[in-house]
Amino acid sequence: MAMNRFEWASARTAAEGAASGATTVADAMLPVPGGPPGQAVVLKAGGIDLLDLMKEGLLAPRRLVDLRAIAGLDAIAQESDGGLRIGALASLQQVAEHPLIADRARALAEAAGGSASPQIRHVATIGGNLLQRPRCWYFRSIAHRCLRKGGGKCFAVHGENQYHAIFANEVCAVVHPSTAATALVALGARIEIVNAGGDVRRPLLDEFFVAPETDVQRENDLKEGEVVTAVLLPAPAAATTSAHMRQSDKQAFDWPIADVAVVLERDADGRCSKASVVLGAAAPVPRRARATEEMLVGEMIDEKLAREAGHAALEASTPLARNHYKQPIFAALVARVLLRAAGQG
Amino acid sequence: MRFSVGVHGLRARMSRRSFLKGTSAATAGLAALETALTPAGAAAADDPQVFGPEPVSITLRVNGAARTVAVEPCATLAEVLRGPLNLTGTKIACNRGSCSACTVLLDGVPVASCSMLALDVGERAITTIEGLANGDVLHPVQAAFIEHDALQCGFCTPGMVLSSAALLERNPQPTAEDVKAAISGHVCRCGTYPHVVDAVLAAAQARRG
Numbered sequence: 001m002a003m004n005r006f007e008w009a010s011a012r013t014a015a016e017g018a019a020s021g022a023t024t025v026a027d028a029m030l031p032v033p034g035g036p037p038g039q040a041v042v043l044k045a046g047g048i049d050l051l052d053l054m055k056e057g058l059l060a061p062r063r064l065v066d067l068r069a070i071a072g073l074d075a076i077a078q079e080s081d082g083g084l085r086i087g088a089l090a091s092l093q094q095v096a097e098h099p100l101i102a103d104r105a106r107a108l109a110e111a112a113g114g115s116a117s118p119q120i121r122h123v124a125t126i127g128g129n130l131l132q133r134p135r136c137w138y139f140r141s142i143a144h145r146c147l148r149k150g151g152g153k154c155f156a157v158h159g160e161n162q163y164h165a166i167f168a169n170e171v172c173a174v175v176h177p178s179t180a181a182t183a184l185v186a187l188g189a190r191i192e193i194v195n196a197g198g199d200v201r202r203p204l205l206d207e208f209f210v211a212p213e214t215d216v217q218r219e220n221d222l223k224e225g226e227v228v229t230a231v232l233l234p235a236p237a238a239a240t241t242s243a244h245m246r247q248s249d250k251q252a253f254d255w256p257i258a259d260v261a262v263v264l265e266r267d268a269d270g271r272c273s274k275a276s277v278v279l280g281a282a283a284p285v286p287r288r289a290r291a292t293e294e295m296l297v298g299e300m301i302d303e304k305l306a307r308e309a310g311h312a313a314l315e316a317s318t319p320l321a322r323n324h325y326k327q328p329i330f331a332a333l334v335a336r337v338l339l340r341a342a343g344q345g
Numbered sequence: 346m347r348f349s350v351g352v353h354g355l356r357a358r359m360s361r362r363s364f365l366k367g368t369s370a371a372t373a374g375l376a377a378l379e380t381a382l383t384p385a386g387a388a389a390a391d392d393p394q395v396f397g398p399e400p401v402s403i404t405l406r407v408n409g410a411a412r413t414v415a416v417e418p419c420a421t422l423a424e425v426l427r428g429p430l431n432l433t434g435t436k437i438a439c440n441r442g443s444c445s446a447c448t449v450l451l452d453g454v455p456v457a458s459c460s461m462l463a464l465d466v467g468e469r470a471i472t473t474i475e476g477l478a479n480g481d482v483l484h485p486v487q488a489a490f491i492e493h494d495a496l497q498c499g500f501c502t503p504g505m506v507l508s509s510a511a512l513l514e515r516n517p518q519p520t521a522e523d524v525k526a527a528i529s530g531h532v533c534r535c536g537t538y539p540h541v542v543d544a545v546l547a548a549a550q551a552r553r554g
Contacts, residue, residue: 005398008418008464016393051421051460052441063395064418068465117530118508119445119457252529253443 003054004038007063013070014227017043019196020065022225025050025133026218029059030150038062043227045089045125049132057142058149073229074125076100082235088127088192088228092116092180095126105233107242107261107341111183114246117253127228130181130191130205134174134219134284135255136164147172147216162322163257166330167283169318171212175281176219179259181205182280183244184231185288186261192230193222202232209285219285237274239266243341246280247329256281258329260313262341264301272296277338279313279330289313292334301342303335310335396464405466407432408476416463423447423458426473434474434503438532445530448504449473453515455508455530474503477510486510489548490541497535505531509545519549 011017021041028040038060044050045067053059067073067089074089076098084100095101096113115121115129138144138155145151156164156173164173176182190202208221222228242263248254259280265273275296277289291312299305310331319327339345400415407430414429423440426432426449435458436446442460449458450472477484486509489495496502505528512519512527519527524545528538 003419005417005419007395007397008401008462009393009395011393020393047462047465048442048460051462054419055440065393066465117442117445117457118527119448119455119530120442120460122451122454122456123461252525 003051004060006061008066009063010066010069011043014067014073014194014229015196015198017065017067017070017227018194018225022065024218024222024224025053025059025131027224028061029053029133030217041065043067045128046091046123047128048120048124049128052140053133056140058140067227079232084233086126086231086233088230089125092121092124092126092129093118095180096121104236104240105183105187105242107183107186107244107263108180108233110244111179111246111259111261114244115179126180126231129178130184130231131220131222131228132177135177136174139174147212148174150217157320160322161320162325163255163281164320164323165283166317166319166323166326167279167287168211168213168285169283169320172216172284173320174212174284176209176283176285177255178286179244179246179256179280181209181286182259182278183242183261184233185209185286186244186263186276186278187242188234188263188276190232190234191228192232193226194229195223195226200229205231206286206288212284237265239268240264241266241341241343243337243345245333245337245340247333258282258326258333260330260333260337262334262337264296264338264341266342270300272299272301277309277313277334279334282326282330289315289334291315296338301338301344303339303344306335306338306342307331309338401464403464405430405463405471406468407471408473409470414463418462418464420463421459422449422461422463422466422471425463426458426471432473432475436500436503438500444501444532445504445508446501446532448507448531450507450511453511455504455511457530472507474507477506484510485548485551486513486545489544489551493540493544493547495537495540495544497537501531501533501535501537505533505537505541509541509548512545513549513552517549517552519545521546 022043023040028042040061041063042061044064073087075087079085092112102109138146139148144155147154154172165175185206189205191205191208192202194200244261246256246259248256261278263276267273275293277292279287292309313334397418400417402415404411404413416425423437426435438444438446440459442457447459448455451469486506508527521542524542
């Protein structure tokens with residue numbers, strides 16, 4: 001299917017993008033009752049997901065407002081408080097290769113570096129990656145008017161659901177599409193958002209994402225007239241280590257069927273003092289494995305504990321007819337990533 | 346007076362008048378590049394410029410030459426290369442960025458040209474498979490692909506060759522793992538991967554002399 005014809009404009013500042021009359025991609029994809037289709041103005045960064053949606057006929061904007069000319073929005077730099085600021089237009093390749101990220105936030109470097117293909121990583125931005133829409137094949141099919149597109153049902157719950165959620169899947173069984181998000185939530189990242197009036201808000205990424213029970217038609221709390229300008233990583237505590245791994249059908253260039261990020265803080269004697277364990281491709285939003293996190297605190301990490309932690313991560317899982325196989329994969333992957341983050345894998 | 350679209354320095358110069366009239370670039374594009382016109386509404390000069398949906402005249406740097414072409418904003422780079430620019434060595438297979446047959450280099454970096462709008466290219470230099478050889482002298486990667494029988498149907502080959510050539514520019518002494526990572530985006534249904542790895546390693550050696 002060919003893309004619809006559209007106008008092109010270029011924002012020179014984030015405020016100009018926010019004031020461009022753009023709506024969110026989620027709103028632009030919903031049917032307008034009684035109205036003509038294709039009237040939306042939509043913001044564009046790398047454009048990877050937008051082009052996919054437009055080629056499928058799921059999105060037909062009147063105008064794209066390109067954000068790529070905004071000066072400095074692709075910069076990655078250390079802030080005065082020791083945190084890292086990753087401009088929203090930084091490419092996944094920049095994120096994967098940046099020495100400060102490799103040094104301070106290995107989980108993010110590994111998640112970004114393993115995403116998609118080199119060709120896509122050079123173009124896709126971290127901001128666009130976090131805002132991309134889910135990859136559920138029913139959601140991506142023009143023939144299926146699912147809940148998330150304003151229709152009446154989730155086709156995945158009783159359909160072909162082998163790549164779908166094993167947690168929190170009662171309303172809509174998509175998995176969150178961003179692998180970088182798995183690592184960023186584990187790292188306690190915030191997302192910086194500006195509006196046309198110049199107001200800035202910086203919610204925790206974990207709280208920015210929206211579960212289907214709250215609103216099934218959007219994956220995040222981005223509002224009309226807002227532009228994502230950066231991802232902010234807090235300064236890590238002294239003895240912090242992290243890791244991310246994925247398991248896919250194919251070794252390269254495939255969506256993960258499971259991915260896991262672990263961030264560990266440890267005492268001088270090596271005991272875990274704080275753990276973040278987040279599961280990706282597991283639920284509609286990145287899923288914290290809280291039972292696992294709790295059982296790690298105060299312990300020395302070894303293989304036996306890692307295996308127990310992997311099984312604990314499955315607590316509250318509700319697999320669907322075709323995705324029970326994900327449970328042992330997550331259990332094994334949590335153990336493996338935990339050992340890797342602890343320097344034993 | 347001329348205007349530039351501020352897209353990574355994209356030089357889509359066109360007159361405000363030709364834009365406001367919505368004149369198709371077939372009649373106005375090239376002329377607008379040469380004709381300085383005074384805008385009627387100079388007060389609006391600070392507003393972002395809006396182009397399309399009619400064709401816009403842009404100049405792309407392709408294989409060392411400046412090529413001016415009229416493109417609709419919805420045209421992908423792959424469509425413009427294969428259509429008006431007649432560079433059909435760039436293949437469109439999945440058209441979703443999933444197979445990398447459409448790979449071209451932008452300033453030496455591999456990108457999926459099916460998943461990028463032509464208006465996104467700006468001033469970056471495009472290298473397609475047609476631009477890799479030096480006259481009649483094949484690029485070492487091309488010669489090695491022939492020598493090592495690294496292709497069958499050939500549909501993935503232009504992209505494979507470009508990704509491999511880009512690898513050798515940034516890493517002249519790659520390992521087999523480096524080569525596999527560099528071509529990890531490419532789908533080859535004929536299964537030529539082992540010969541591609543052999544060819545690229547041989548090309549690296551040939552380049553070092």
